[in-house]
Every structure is written in C-alpha cells, then in structure tokens.
Amino acid sequence: MSIGIFDSGIGGLTVFKEISREFPQADIYYLGDTARVPYGNKSKETVIRYSIEAANYLRSFGIDALIIACNTASSYALDTLKESLDIPVIGVVEPGVETALRYTENKKVGVIGTSATIRSNSYRFLLEKENIEVFQKACPLFVPLVEEGIVDGEIAELIIKEYLEELVKKGIDTLILGCTHYPLLKKTIEKIYPHLKIVDSSQAITDFLHRENLYFEGTGKRKIYITDESENFERFKNILVGDNIPLEKIELSKLCTL
Amino acid sequence: MSIGIFDSGIGGLTVFKEISREFPQADIYYLGDTARVPYGNKSKETVIRYSIEAANYLRSFGIDALIIACNTASSYALDTLKESLDIPVIGVVEPGVETALRYTENKKVGVIGTSATIRSNSYRFLLEKENIEVFQKACPLFVPLVEEGIVDGEIAELIIKEYLEELVKKGIDTLILGCTHYPLLKKTIEKIYPHLKIVDSSQAITDFLHRENLYFEGTGKRKIYITDESENFERFKNILVGDNIPLEKIELSKLCTL
Structure with missing residues (x-):
C-alpha cells in the first residue's frame, strides 16, 4: 500500500517527514514541482x-x-482531484481546521497563508460553519524567508510582527499555519506570541490519517521526485529527512524546441 | 519594424516603459511568463x-x-537564443556592464541579482575582462519585497542593509541592479547609500539600443501578453504604463488532463 504526496516545492517535506515517521511501513512517493514553484502567486486555473x-x-x-x-x-484543486481520482484524496485544509477546532477556547482563530490560499477562503469557509470567528492574513514574504533560511533574528521577527500583530490584536488564541513552509518559522512565532496555540499542517494531517483509520502496509519504500534541480530543495531535504533518499528529476510538461 | 520583450513576470515592464518612450514608433510585444515566475530560483536547463x-x-x-x-x-539563455534566432537578441547583462564601465571611477563594482543570475557569474565575467574588481551578492528577498509593494520603510531598509552592507564596505562606487525588479527599490537604496552610482537595466538597455543605432519604425502598436492572470501584474502594469494597454492571457506549454 502506498501514498503519494505532492507539493509545489520544499514545504511538503515537513508532511513527508511526519507521515514517514507515523507510517514506517508505507511506500511513500513525494513530488515537488520545483520547476514552477511557488503556486501561491498563481491563478486558480x-x-x-x-x-x-x-x-x-x-x-x-x-x-x-x-x-x-x-x-x-x-x-x-482538491474538489477537481477528488472527482477525477478513484482513490482517497486528502488536502491539508480539513485536517488543519479539525485541529484548530480542538485547540481554540475563545473561538477566535487566525489563518495565515499565501495570497492564493487566503483569497480562496478555504479555511474560513470550514471554520465559519463551526461558528468560529476567523481572521485571515496573506503573508507572501514568509515563503522566501524560509527558502532563504532566515527563520529567526531581527528581520524574521520584524516581518512576523508586521503580518501577525493585527491578528493578535483581534484576540485570536489559535493560529493555523496555512502553508507547509511556515512550520519552520514556528519557534520564532512562539517566541514573540507565546500564548498562541499553533496548528501545523504536518502534524494535523497525520492526526487526521489516524482518526480516519487509514493504514498503509508496504515495504517502507521512499522516493522523492522534483521537476527541477534545486540546491535549496536538496539542502532542506538533507536536513529534514536525511541524505539516504536520493532526488530524482522528472518532467511534467512537454519540452519545446526552437 | 517591431520589438519583442520577454521577462519572467512583472520586472521587465520597467524595460518596456523605457523602450516605449525612446522608440514611440516601434511596435512592441511584451511577454511575461507569470505562470512560472520567478526564474531566479530555477536551474539553467x-x-x-x-x-x-x-x-x-x-x-x-x-x-x-x-x-x-x-x-x-x-x-x-542568451547564447542559445542568439545561435537559434536570425534576428538580433539583446540581453540586459551587456548593456548593464557598459553603463557600469562608464560610471565607475575606482573600478570597484557591486552586482546584485537573483541566486541564478549571481551563480551564473555573467556580469562578473564581462566586468573582469575590463579589469574591474567585482563584488557580487544574491538578494532573493528583493523580488518578493517588490511584488509585495514593500519598497520603502523599516522592513525594506533593514533587508537592503542586510544584503548591501558587505558590498559597500568593500568600497564599491557603482552598483549594478542585476534584476529588473530592483529599480523599484532604487530610491530607498539611494537614500541609505547616497554615494553609490546605480545602474538600472531599463536605462542601460535603451542607451545600448541608441549606441547600436537600432531604429524601429512601425505603427506604435503595444501588446502585453501573460501566461497566467495576476493581480500584481495588472496593478503594476497600470501604475507603470497605464491602463490603455489591455492584458491578454496566452499558453506556452501543453495542457494536461486527467
């Protein structure tokens, strides 16, 4: 039994790592679309x-x-993929919302993500159905900060405050990190706002898989594919999941010649 | 007679604007590959x-x-395109270098750009042939800063200093903005380092076209194509070149269906 995980780039490796740990027997195939990263500034279509x-x-x-x-x-793309594929398709939004519902006491939840995620209102829609007051904020500088390795220090703290201060002032007690890059800023966010309960997609999704009683038996195979070579990806992968899983470059779209 | 201009996204509009002003009679076609922006974190291939x-x-x-x-x-990609096309192909590197050679007095020139541009050593190669001492620095946060509209204020200044301080300490008197996004940070850079002479691609390239005696007669047609809809692009285009040139979305790579 095997699981496919895909992300626009590096961020989903936080999910790959958690699932690898929780389901050691599963065969896991990861695809990072590094040739077209980021997705957060692209249109829905x-x-x-x-x-x-x-x-x-x-x-x-x-x-x-x-x-x-x-x-x-x-x-x-979740609805389109669910309709088209005959296997379970699991996104990160629903698991994140379920975890936030367990965390929040005052029913005021902050959601941060890329411009596209926030514009989609996907978290807001599910949270408001549960009578949660939602405060959203797009944080487009967080992904390049993480990709740059600037996850603490003066610049990181200044940018975190620039984005989060208004949500904190609204009285949120829970913050959903609605982007798989953001867990790398978690410690710095916690340092500035120690009272916040923080929802991290990678943990939320493994909790969700357990609750859904999904089990994956296999040979423990691990494969990581990328669509473009990337030093950042390789460095980050080695830190996060070790260097014993090699990267393999593949192509998703047709080549064009002059 | 007509000119094609292409860029990964928004930045090249600074070039489009300058060329439009200098060659009002030319027919100018602009293509911004917004579906795959940025290029600066992608591989050479x-x-x-x-x-x-x-x-x-x-x-x-x-x-x-x-x-x-x-x-x-x-x-x-300049060499590949020059070899394959039977029309003049002009990049921004050579014009930028020529302008820097005219500006510098102490023969110490700084070059900033995306990770890919700096890694390519394209500016360094041409400058060192002219016995210029070159100090390079990749500034991967500048593009998202500009795309976010954060071009002045505390965060912009802090990040500019973080990247440029070491170049300034080396004693450069001229700085090449090796990315078409960076001219939007020019005023803030000048405020912090008023002694620097700054080379901006859009001006360098029109100077180059004049020096090469390239003339473009036509009907003054202006067309702007993008590969993905983008609010940022549209906002930026309206500020820079006005709203009388409509955007047209086109597709460069094949569509794939489930």
Missing part, C-alpha cells in the same frame, strides 16, 4: 492544471491515497 | 527551456529584435 499534472504522475505508481501537502493546491 | 518557449511565441509576430528583459534568462 493554473494551480488546478499543475495539480492535475502532478496527480497524474504520482498515479502512475499505483498509489492508494494522494495527499496534497500544498495549501494553495488543497484550496483550489 | 529549465530557464533555457522556458526562454525558448517565450522566444518562439514572440517570433510568431515577426519581430525584428528580441530583448530578454530578465537578468536570469539573459545570464543563462
């Missing part, structure tokens, strides 16, 4: 197209479930 | 592939010259 291409590729391994570890793709 | 697709598209309008208004694409 384009995000859906890219997600379909990624799902098609992972489906060729005969996966039994597909996890969309990218919040932007989860927000825009 | 991928940047070449995307540049070929863009050049192919613009060539269909029968252009008489192609300007690569993206520093990353100029650094990686």
Whole structure:
C-alpha cells in the first residue's frame, strides 16, 4: 500500500517527514514541482492544471491515497482531484481546521497563508460553519524567508510582527499555519506570541490519517521526485529527512524546441 | 519594424516603459511568463527551456529584435537564443556592464541579482575582462519585497542593509541592479547609500539600443501578453504604463488532463 504526496516545492517535506515517521511501513512517493514553484502567486486555473499534472504522475505508481501537502493546491484543486481520482484524496485544509477546532477556547482563530490560499477562503469557509470567528492574513514574504533560511533574528521577527500583530490584536488564541513552509518559522512565532496555540499542517494531517483509520502496509519504500534541480530543495531535504533518499528529476510538461 | 520583450513576470515592464518612450514608433510585444515566475530560483536547463518557449511565441509576430528583459534568462539563455534566432537578441547583462564601465571611477563594482543570475557569474565575467574588481551578492528577498509593494520603510531598509552592507564596505562606487525588479527599490537604496552610482537595466538597455543605432519604425502598436492572470501584474502594469494597454492571457506549454 502506498501514498503519494505532492507539493509545489520544499514545504511538503515537513508532511513527508511526519507521515514517514507515523507510517514506517508505507511506500511513500513525494513530488515537488520545483520547476514552477511557488503556486501561491498563481491563478486558480493554473494551480488546478499543475495539480492535475502532478496527480497524474504520482498515479502512475499505483498509489492508494494522494495527499496534497500544498495549501494553495488543497484550496483550489482538491474538489477537481477528488472527482477525477478513484482513490482517497486528502488536502491539508480539513485536517488543519479539525485541529484548530480542538485547540481554540475563545473561538477566535487566525489563518495565515499565501495570497492564493487566503483569497480562496478555504479555511474560513470550514471554520465559519463551526461558528468560529476567523481572521485571515496573506503573508507572501514568509515563503522566501524560509527558502532563504532566515527563520529567526531581527528581520524574521520584524516581518512576523508586521503580518501577525493585527491578528493578535483581534484576540485570536489559535493560529493555523496555512502553508507547509511556515512550520519552520514556528519557534520564532512562539517566541514573540507565546500564548498562541499553533496548528501545523504536518502534524494535523497525520492526526487526521489516524482518526480516519487509514493504514498503509508496504515495504517502507521512499522516493522523492522534483521537476527541477534545486540546491535549496536538496539542502532542506538533507536536513529534514536525511541524505539516504536520493532526488530524482522528472518532467511534467512537454519540452519545446526552437 | 517591431520589438519583442520577454521577462519572467512583472520586472521587465520597467524595460518596456523605457523602450516605449525612446522608440514611440516601434511596435512592441511584451511577454511575461507569470505562470512560472520567478526564474531566479530555477536551474539553467529549465530557464533555457522556458526562454525558448517565450522566444518562439514572440517570433510568431515577426519581430525584428528580441530583448530578454530578465537578468536570469539573459545570464543563462542568451547564447542559445542568439545561435537559434536570425534576428538580433539583446540581453540586459551587456548593456548593464557598459553603463557600469562608464560610471565607475575606482573600478570597484557591486552586482546584485537573483541566486541564478549571481551563480551564473555573467556580469562578473564581462566586468573582469575590463579589469574591474567585482563584488557580487544574491538578494532573493528583493523580488518578493517588490511584488509585495514593500519598497520603502523599516522592513525594506533593514533587508537592503542586510544584503548591501558587505558590498559597500568593500568600497564599491557603482552598483549594478542585476534584476529588473530592483529599480523599484532604487530610491530607498539611494537614500541609505547616497554615494553609490546605480545602474538600472531599463536605462542601460535603451542607451545600448541608441549606441547600436537600432531604429524601429512601425505603427506604435503595444501588446502585453501573460501566461497566467495576476493581480500584481495588472496593478503594476497600470501604475507603470497605464491602463490603455489591455492584458491578454496566452499558453506556452501543453495542457494536461486527467
């Protein structure tokens, strides 16, 4: 039994790592679309197209479930993929919302993500159905900060405050990190706002898989595919999941010659 | 007679604007590859592939010259495009170097750009041939800052200092903005480092076209194409070149369905 995980780039590796740990027997195939990262500044139509291409590729391994570890793709392409595929398709939004519902006491929840994720209102929609007051904020500088490795220090703290101060002033007690890059800023966010309960997609999704009683038996195979070579990706992968899983470059869209 | 200009996204519009002003009679076709922006974090192979697709598209309008208004694409794909196309292909690197050579007095020049541009050493190579001492620095946060509209204020100044302080300490008297996004940070850079002479691609390239005696007579047609809808692009285009040139969305790579 095998799981496919896809993300626009690096961020979903936080999900890959958690799932690898929780389901050691599962065969896990990861695809990072590094040739077209980021998705967060693209239109809905384009995000859906890219997600379909990624799902098609992972489906060729005969996966039994597909996890969309990218919040932007989860927000825009989940319904399309669910309708088109005959295997469970799991995004990061629903698990994140379920965890936030367990965390919040005052029913005021903050949601941060890319411009596309926030514009989609995907978190807001599910949270408001549960009578939660939602405060959203797009944080487009967080992804480049993380990709740059600037996760603490003066610049990181200044930018975190610039984005989060208004949500904190609204009295939120829980903050959903609606982007798989953001867990790398978690410690610095906690240092500035120690009273916040923080929801991290990677943990939320493994909790969700357990609750849904999804089990994955296999040979423990691990494969990581990317669509473009990237030093950042390789460095980050080695830190997060070690260097014993090699990267393999594949192509999702047709080549064009002059 | 017509000119094609291409860039990964928004930045090249600074070049479009300058060329439009200097060559009012020329027919000018602009292509921004907003579906795959940014190029600066992609590999050489991928940047070449995307540049070929863009050049192919613009060539269909029968252009008489192609300007690569993206520093990353100029650094990686210029030679390939020059060899393959039978029209003049002009990148931003050579014009920028020529302007810097006229500006510098102490022969110490700083070059800033995306990770890919800096890694390519395209500016360094040409400058060192002229016995210039070159100090380079990749500034990957500048593009998202500009795309976010954060071009002045505390955060912008802090990040500018973080990147530029070491170059200034080396004693540079001239700084090449090796990315078409960066001219939008020019005023803030000048405020912090008023003694620096700053080379801006858009001005450098029009100076270069004049020096090369390239003239473009036509009907003054202006067309702007993008590969993905983008609010940022539209806002920026309206500020920079007005709202009387409509945006048209086109597709460079094949669609894939489930």
